[in-house]
Amino acid sequence: MPLTLTPLPKIPLINPGDDLTEILLNSLQAAHLTLDDGDVLVLAQKIVSKAEGRQVNLNTVKPSKEAVELATRIEKDPRLVELILRESREILRVRPGTIIVEHRLGFICANAGVDHSNVQGNDGNPEDWVLLLPANPDRSALEIRKKIKFSTGNRVGVLIIDSHGRPWRLGTIGMTIGFSGLPGLVDRRGWKDLFGYELKITVIAAADELAAAASLVMGEAAERIPAVHVRGFPYPLREGSLKELLRPKSQDLFR
Amino acid sequence: MPLTLTPLPKIPLINPGDDLTEILLNSLQAAHLTLDDGDVLVLAQKIVSKAEGRQVNLNTVKPSKEAVELATRIEKDPRLVELILRESREILRVRPGTIIVEHRLGFICANAGVDHSNVQGNDGNPEDWVLLLPANPDRSALEIRKKIKFSTGNRVGVLIIDSHGRPWRLGTIGMTIGFSGLPGLVDRRGWKDLFGYELKITVIAAADELAAAASLVMGEAAERIPAVHVRGFPYPLREGSLKELLRPKSQDLFR
Numbered sequence: 001m002p003l004t005l006t007p008l009p010k011i012p013l014i015n016p017g018d019d020l021t022e023i024l025l026n027s028l029q030a031a032h033l034t035l036d037d038g039d040v041l042v043l044a045q046k047i048v049s050k051a052e053g054r055q056v057n058l059n060t061v062k063p064s065k066e067a068v069e070l071a072t073r074i075e076k077d078p079r080l081v082e083l084i085l086r087e088s089r090e091i092l093r094v095r096p097g098t099i100i101v102e103h104r105l106g107f108i109c110a111n112a113g114v115d116h117s118n119v120q121g122n123d124g125n126p127e128d129w130v131l132l133l134p135a136n137p138d139r140s141a142l143e144i145r146k147k148i149k150f151s152t153g154n155r156v157g158v159l160i161i162d163s164h165g166r167p168w169r170l171g172t173i174g175m176t177i178g179f180s181g182l183p184g185l186v187d188r189r190g191w192k193d194l195f196g197y198e199l200k201i202t203v204i205a206a207a208d209e210l211a212a213a214a215s216l217v218m219g220e221a222a223e224r225i226p227a228v229h230v231r232g233f234p235y236p237l238r239e240g241s242l243k244e245l246l247r248p249k250s251q252d253l254f255r
Numbered sequence: 256m257p258l259t260l261t262p263l264p265k266i267p268l269i270n271p272g273d274d275l276t277e278i279l280l281n282s283l284q285a286a287h288l289t290l291d292d293g294d295v296l297v298l299a300q301k302i303v304s305k306a307e308g309r310q311v312n313l314n315t316v317k318p319s320k321e322a323v324e325l326a327t328r329i330e331k332d333p334r335l336v337e338l339i340l341r342e343s344r345e346i347l348r349v350r351p352g353t354i355i356v357e358h359r360l361g362f363i364c365a366n367a368g369v370d371h372s373n374v375q376g377n378d379g380n381p382e383d384w385v386l387l388l389p390a391n392p393d394r395s396a397l398e399i400r401k402k403i404k405f406s407t408g409n410r411v412g413v414l415i416i417d418s419h420g421r422p423w424r425l426g427t428i429g430m431t432i433g434f435s436g437l438p439g440l441v442d443r444r445g446w447k448d449l450f451g452y453e454l455k456i457t458v459i460a461a462a463d464e465l466a467a468a469a470s471l472v473m474g475e476a477a478e479r480i481p482a483v484h485v486r487g488f489p490y491p492l493r494e495g496s497l498k499e500l501l502r503p504k505s506q507d508l509f510r
Contacts, residue, residue, distance in 0.1 A: 002261040003472050093508040100508065108423040163459075167422055167509030168363040170502050171440045171460025173467065185426045204418070205426025206471065212428065213468030216461065217258050219489050234474050247425050253348040253355065254422030254509050 001232045005042075005217045006033060008227040014046075016053035021147040024227055033229050035148070040157040040182055040233050042214035044226035045133055046115065048140050048160055054132040055119055056083060074099065080114065080130060087112035087132060092255060105133065105177065106246045108255075109164050113177070134160065137178020138241050145180045157182030157237050161211040167254060174215020176207045176245055182237050183207065184244030205245060206235055256487045260297075260472045261288060263482040269301075271308035276402040279482055288484050290403070295412040295437055295488050297469035299481035300388055301370070303395050303415055309387040310374055311338060325349065335369065335385060342367035342387060347510060360388065360432065361501045363510075364419050368432070389415065392433020393496050400435045412437030412492050416466040422509060429470020431462045431500055437492050438462065439499030460500060461490055 008027040014020070024041060028034070049055075063071065063078035067085055071078035074096050081099070085091075088101035098110050112133070119129040134140045141158040148156055159179040163172040176184065188202040214228040249255060263282040269275070279296060283289075304310075318326065318333035322340055326333035329351050336354070340346075343356035347363060356367050367388070374384040389395045396413040403411055414434040418427040431439065443457040469483040504510060 002259050003468070004257050004259045005468075006257040095508065166460075166502075168502055168507060169460065169463065169500050171458045171463065171500065173460050173464050203426045204470075204474070205421075205424065205428050208424065208426065209428050209467040209471035212464040212466075213258070213260075213471060215459075216464035216468060216489065219459070234471065245424050245426065247421075247423055252423060253350065 001234075003213070003230070003232040003234065005213055006031070006229045006231075007217055007225040008033070008229060011047065011224075011226055014050040014226075016050065016055065018051045020047060020051045021144050021151070024144070025148070025151060027227065028229065031229075035152050035154040035156055035229075036231065037155045038233065038237055039154070040159055040210065040230040040237075041144070041148075042159045042161060042210065042228045042230060043141075043144075044218055045113070045137070045160055045162040045177055046131060047226040048134045048137065049131050050119075052134055052140065054134060055129050056132060057128050058083075058130060059128055070094065070099070080111075080116070083114050083130065083132065084112040087114060103133070105137065105242065107164075107175075107177065107242070109162070109175075113162055133162070133177060138180060139178075141178050141180035155181070155237060157233065159207060159210060159214070161215060163215060174211040174213070174218070176211045176242065178242050179207055179240060182210075182233065182240055183235050184240045184242065186235050206233075207240065208245060256489075258468070258485070258487040258489065260468055261286070261484045261486075262472055262480040263288075263484060266302065266479075266481055269305040269481075271305065271310065273306045275302060275306045276399050276406070279399070280403070280406060282482065283484065286484075290407050290409040290411055290484075291486070292410045293488065293492055294409070295414055295465065295485040295492075296399070296403075297414045297416060297465065297483040297485060298396075298399075299473055300368070300392070300415055300417040300432055301386060302481040303389045303392065304386050305374075307389055307395065309389060310384050311387060313383050313385060325354070329354065335366075335371070338369050338385065338387065339367040342369060358388070360392065360497065362419075362430075362432065362497070364417070364430075368417055388417070388432060393435060394433075396433050396435035410436070410492060412488065414462060414465060414469070416470060418470060429466040429468075429473070431466045431497065433497050434462055434495060437465075437488065437495055438490050439495045439497065441490050461488075462495065463500060 058079040061079040063082035067082035068078045071081040090102040093100040119131045137160045145158040161174045164175040184207040186204045186206045218225045313334040316334040318337035322337035323333045326336040345357040348355040374386045392415045400413040416429045419430040439462040441459045441461045473480045
């Protein structure tokens with residue numbers, strides 16, 4: 001069966017308190033897309049964060065001494081640096097404009113995923129507003145998944161993604177920040193290959209592969225295409241969580 | 256337009272000297288899949304390497320002193336370590352069983368991509384044989400692309416992928432090791448977002464996103480599904496090369 005990723009059309013700009021599930025189901029209907037058991041919906045982090053009211057007005061943020069010092073060093077708004085530090089467990093590296101951190105959610109990313117673009121607050125001046133990642137993306141995904149089950153009866157997976165840079169390689173790719181109802185890793189250790197030889201590299205980050213695939217469909221305009229319908233995900237759905245995908249610090253050679 | 260990734264059926268086991276393009280075109284025909292301008296074919300590294308005769312019998316490899324020392328330290332076959340060192344520019348990290356290197360092709364990967372599984376040589380004992388990556392995957396992709404253009408008249412992209420582990424995260428994802436006729440990076444710096452605010456994270460590793468997507472379709476059985484047909488790649492095709500995707504060492508905070 002082919003893997004088919006279809007952009008959801010006509011997702012409006014999302015505001016705090018919006019019912020994302022209802023918006024997604026309306027969009028599916030408008031596109032004449034059905035949901036089947038085994039389908040996955042992939043959501044750009046921004047629409048989840050916006051619906052959950054994770055906008056912050058920088059004018060309300062009082063930077064700590066640490067934030068001011070770091071901000072001076074890397075030429076960044078100290079209020080933004082303050083938010084990045086609050087959202088992080090640990091700083092890994094800094095360079096002008098960028099702080100690479102372990103986010104409080106456990107993954108490594110630039111600037112704790114705090115985003116300045118496409119955020120509109122109440123006062124209408126977009127430059128004052130930034131957006132934090134969802135408080136708990138696994139839980140956000142679970143809630144949407146449950147609502148979809150309640151509304152349609154379908155057992156689907158829900159994956160929430162963001163764009164991450166990588167060490168060693170240029171450009172960003174879509175990466176999982178939370179999910180529910182699909183496998184993060186698919187473990188095939190112990191399987192034999194075609195000649196009876198035991199497979200070696202056999203733990204596949206299936207959720208991250210899907211995150212990259214959906215990000216490709218969202219393209220550079222993830223604001224206009226913030227949700228993707230996936231048919232043909234090749235693994236059985238099951239419970240899952242972001243923790244599966246995070247390499248324990250003690251096993252990490254590159255921190 | 257949806258992004259559709261379809262596994263190519265009935266790809267036989269590949270032997271040195273096989274005409275991969277002919278095999279791919281036959282498979283497309285058997286599956287009633289057409290090629291259109293703008294389509295991309297994604298190939299698992301193994302079938303390209305095998306067709307190019309990159310199999311090596313370990314019994315023919317005489318390990319250097321350096322290889323023997325390293326092999327003892329990490330409990331690995333010294334002949335395999337010798338091949339890994341020959342295929343590498345630099346060792347980044349070592350741990351039992353694994354050497355993280357800068358491959359001679361410029362990317363960072365485990366064990367220089369030298370693979371022990373699913374390699375069958377002439378003498379019939381699979382444990383003696385390993386497979387190196389293609390000598391020049393960009394060139395391999397270009398040759399296949401040219402042959403397809405000659406046979407069908409279609410302008411398609413060709414992407415060659417392997418499974419790579421990541422720092423910070425568990426599990427492997429499909430990653431680009433060479434390509435021709437599609438963009439590696441898509442650069443949108445300077446574009447304005449919905450509110451006129453300048454986009455910040457705007458260089459998308461489109462080829463790597465497609466590599467991950469195709470890897471998802473190949474699944475754990477990349478031997479049985481080593482090629483994927485892609486319709487709906489969202490960016491215009493152009494010339495491209497692996498070099499686009501490689502972060503210069505001087506700009507890399509994690510080496």
